[in-house]
Amino acid sequence: MNIVFIHQNMPGQYKHLAARLAADPANRVVFITKRTDREIPNVRRLSYQPSRKVRENAHPYLVSTENAVLHGQAVARLLMGLREEGFRPDVIVGHPGWGETLFVKDVFPNIPYLNYCEFFYRAQGLDVGFDPSVPVNVDTVLRLRMRSTPLLLALEACDRGIAPTEWQRNSHPAPFHPKIEVIHDGVDTAQLLPDPDIRVTLANGTVLTRQDEVLTYAVRNLEPYRGFPSFMRALPRILEARPKAHVLIAGGDEVSYGSAPPGGGKSWRETMLAEVPLDPARVHFLGHLPYDQYLSVLRLSRAHVYLTYPFVLSWSMVESMALGCVVIGSDTAPVREVIRHGENGLLADFFSPDDIAAKAVAVLEDPGAFAPLARAARETAVERFELSHCLERQIALIRAMA
Secondary structure, three states: OEEEEEOOOOOHHHHHHHHHHHOOOOOEEEEEEOOOOOOOOOEEEEEOOOOOOOOOOOOHHHHHHHHHHHHHHHHHHHHHHHHHOOOOOOEEEEOOOOOOOOOHHHHOOOOOEEEEOOOOOOOOOOOOOOOOOOOOOHHHHHHHHHHOHHHHHHHHHOOEEEEOOHHHHHOOOHHHHHHEEEOOOOEOOOOOOOOOOOEEEOOOOOEEEOOOOEEEEEEEEOOHHHOHHHHHHHHHHHHHHOOOOEEEEEEEOOOOOOOOOOOOOOOHHHHHHHHOOOOOOOEEEEEOOOHHHHHHHHHHOOEEEEOOOOOOOOHHHHHHHHOOOOEEEEOOHHHHOOOOEOOOEEEEOOOOHHHHHHHHHHHHHOHHHHHHHHHHHHHHHHHHHEHHHHHHHHHHHHHHHO
């Protein structure tokens, strides 16, 4: 098969899928991306940049739409180049989030297109309006309607869609649900194994093992969408109740979702530390970690906190379950799809530091009592998210489309 992948941040969700397909000599794989610094063996990378930035006088509702058109135009030019050189894809696989796939069907109208259905923006019932501290005005609602334009066009154009979870599929308009298959990206549970002998030396020289009381929290960036303020407000209660506990916090100071703290100039970490001073000898901010170090932190965990708005479910939650962590997750719809309270993890009120703290303290205090939840968490990860099984289903769908 000839397969074209499209994702501005190569490899994105296609890390394992593109590599698996490219490993088969019967396939030719092309990856269209904005990245110029990443390679996948046997994959031809084509990099692009939009021809210009969004106009400064663009209507505020149309900023994201114009940006999508610029990205889609740049990708269309690369696709036309492939067509002119005689390369005919059997399937095109792409993420519509930045508008890159807008014109796929205009360049290759008869080629099947598999759309990645990660999330559909709405003004009600999902992330927007969930946090009462973040006001929603009419401009937010109207701008959000237009922000969904490239996503809606991709849904109309695609032959099939793929969503990682049922909840994420259901965020999309109901008429399109029949052509969206639910298949997770997958995690390598054969490699993500608990390690009872793990040892981690922190920057200050502290050495931690599985015998220590370690509470973990790991996200791409420390921000409200992933419950960082609630987690920070829970820590004083946890540290007071468990005087020997250490807290390991992995994540950067940028903003992936939502907005920066009011006032400007500060990160959410700095903002929350100003509100909740914590002992740096016990609370360790690790920043962005290389993947192997991030896994070592999770392998240390006696209790792992994962909080999220009603939004895209993080790979990190599934990875922590595969590693046998006792997960204290937010009682929000994306998490409830995976974690069953008291069976394979615990659920806590997203907005209640007291509830989060109480559940974390219980696990830190008596890990043996919660060991069955840790085992069940790994079983869930293996049964529902094992990489080889997910890849088999993804590739079967692609072959059926081709």
